[in-house]
Amino acid sequence: MKSSTYSRRTFLGMSAAAASATLGAKTLLLNPEPLLAANAVSGSDRVRFGMLGIGMQGSNLLAQSIELPGVECVAACDLYDGRHTLAREITNNPTLPATRRYQELLANKDIDCIVAAVPDHWHKQVVVDAVTAGKDIYCEKPMSHSPADGIAMVEATKRTGRIVQIGSQRVSSLICAKAKEMISQGMLGDMMLVEGWLGRNDPTGAWEYPPPPDLSPQNLDWDTWQGTVPKKPFDPYTFARWRCWREYGTGLAGDLLVHLVSGMMFMMSINEAPRQAMAIGGIRRWKDGRNMPDVHATLFYYSDLPAYMRLNQGTEMPETYRFQGSKGVLEVTEFGLSFTPQSGTDSAPSYYAGSFPHAMRAAYEKKWHAENDPKIGQESMSESVSFRGPDYDDLKPHLWAFFQAVRSRKPVVEDAVFGHNAALACHMANESYFRKAPVTWDEASKSIKS
Numbered sequence: 001m002k003s004s005t006y007s008r009r010t011f012l013g014m015s016a017a018a019a020s021a022t023l024g025a026k027t028l029l030l031n032p033e034p035l036l037a038a039n040a041v042s043g044s045d046r047v048r049f050g051m052l053g054i055g056m057q058g059s060n061l062l063a064q065s066i067e068l069p070g071v072e073c074v075a076a077c078d079l080y081d082g083r084h085t086l087a088r089e090i091t092n093n094p095t096l097p098a099t100r101r102y103q104e105l106l107a108n109k110d111i112d113c114i115v116a117a118v119p120d121h122w123h124k125q126v127v128v129d130a131v132t133a134g135k136d137i138y139c140e141k142p143m144s145h146s147p148a149d150g151i152a153m154v155e156a157t158k159r160t161g162r163i164v165q166i167g168s169q170r171v172s173s174l175i176c177a178k179a180k181e182m183i184s185q186g187m188l189g190d191m192m193l194v195e196g197w198l199g200r201n202d203p204t205g206a207w208e209y210p211p212p213p214d215l216s217p218q219n220l221d222w223d224t225w226q227g228t229v230p231k232k233p234f235d236p237y238t239f240a241r242w243r244c245w246r247e248y249g250t251g252l253a254g255d256l257l258v259h260l261v262s263g264m265m266f267m268m269s270i271n272e273a274p275r276q277a278m279a280i281g282g283i284r285r286w287k288d289g290r291n292m293p294d295v296h297a298t299l300f301y302y303s304d305l306p307a308y309m310r311l312n313q314g315t316e317m318p319e320t321y322r323f324q325g326s327k328g329v330l331e332v333t334e335f336g337l338s339f340t341p342q343s344g345t346d347s348a349p350s351y352y353a354g355s356f357p358h359a360m361r362a363a364y365e366k367k368w369h370a371e372n373d374p375k376i377g378q379e380s381m382s383e384s385v386s387f388r389g390p391d392y393d394d395l396k397p398h399l400w401a402f403f404q405a406v407r408s409r410k411p412v413v414e415d416a417v418f419g420h421n422a423a424l425a426c427h428m429a430n431e432s433y434f435r436k437a438p439v440t441w442d443e444a445s446k447s448i449k450s
């Protein structure tokens with residue numbers, strides 16, 4: 001059954017995509033590779049997956065996955081019974097097996113792999129259990145709820161040799177791949193600074209989700225959902241809005257910063273934790289009892305490269321990267337990228353010559369023009385170049401990469417190590433915010449230190 005819903009990013013970007021057709025300079029179209037051609041897939045080559053978590057993101061993952069050739073959902077799991085019904089509706093299979101216990105999916109010999117979209121505080125247990133049971137797993141971002149969780153997940157993946165892919169789709173984006181190519185070719189020269197930002201300005205964007213009207217302890221396993229977090233009485237708003245609280249989620253860092261960070265890492269061929277993080281922010285608009293900031297800005301050092309990432313739930317800002325190099329600026333947005341070259345040289349005599357005596361200044365300027373002015377008719381024109389492509393939240397290609405890896409056993413780009421390093425940046429941003437101090441990642445002790 002095809003999904004007729006638009007993702008938030010696709011919906012907000014429709015007008016931007018149309019407007020981009022009027023961009024000046026040279027604009028080229030990016031054509032996606034025919035990765036998803038509906039080739040015939042033999043029965044023995046089909047990938048059968050179990051869907052774990054059918055909430056807001058999980059229902060989208062399920063709908064997208066079953067549209068891929070040779071991919072089939074054979075069972076689903078969620079702690080809320082209403083989502084069992086939803087899974088059967090999405091798959092158009094009224095007899096799809098559904099359960100509250102994900103261990104049943106792991107024990108099912110007909111299931112090749114797991115696609116999981118559960119709250120952050122459940123990621124570690126689900127991934128470790130899946131790979132230990134011999135199942136490959138696609139796990140939503142951020143990979144971990146804490147550095148210790150991430151370390152355990154990496155160790156379990158290495159021990160078992162299973163495929164783990166984390167769900168930040170930038171590494172499968174056509175637009176980000178083009179930016180990666182341009183950066184690797186040296187078009188930007190020496191990298192000076194990387195900036196990224198993203199903002200929302202509506203209750204849904206601030207996780208003020210409406211809980212299912214029928215939610216109750218009778219149709220939700222509330223105790224299991226809470227996991228190892230200190231128990232609290234049943235609260236439908238905590239269930240729907242778990243990202244608001246540190247006990248269950250990782251806030252803006254784990255929801256949005258992880259996209260900026262993982263995309264930057266991919267485009268710049270980085271696969272390490274930042275050396276240092278310094279964060280500021282606060283709960284400035286959504287004073288609803290949450291304990292995670294709704295404004296969060298962090299300055300990172302990756303080796304000696306500064307990267308500045310800004311997140312805001314009170315002002316709409318389209319997701320944007322700006323890579324600033326000695327040879328120009330590369331701006332990457334949701335529907336394209338543009339490179340504006342810079343020569344890095346003086347375009348006129350130095351204004352400092354204004355401090356020279358008049359005769360000296362005139363002699364300096366005459367000499368400068370003689371040495372630097374182009375010959376008549378040979379004046380150069382710097383030309384910016386732009387590329388337009390599909391929405392870079394390339395969910396289907398990202399899922400396709402995972403299912404193809406399950407078939408071929410070839411490694412994925414956003415594996416557990418990459419996912420762990422991206423998540424560490426988020427944990428460092430949160431720790432710096434809460435400690436009100438710069439923090440560093442100490443590899444020897446594998447911990448965040450002030």
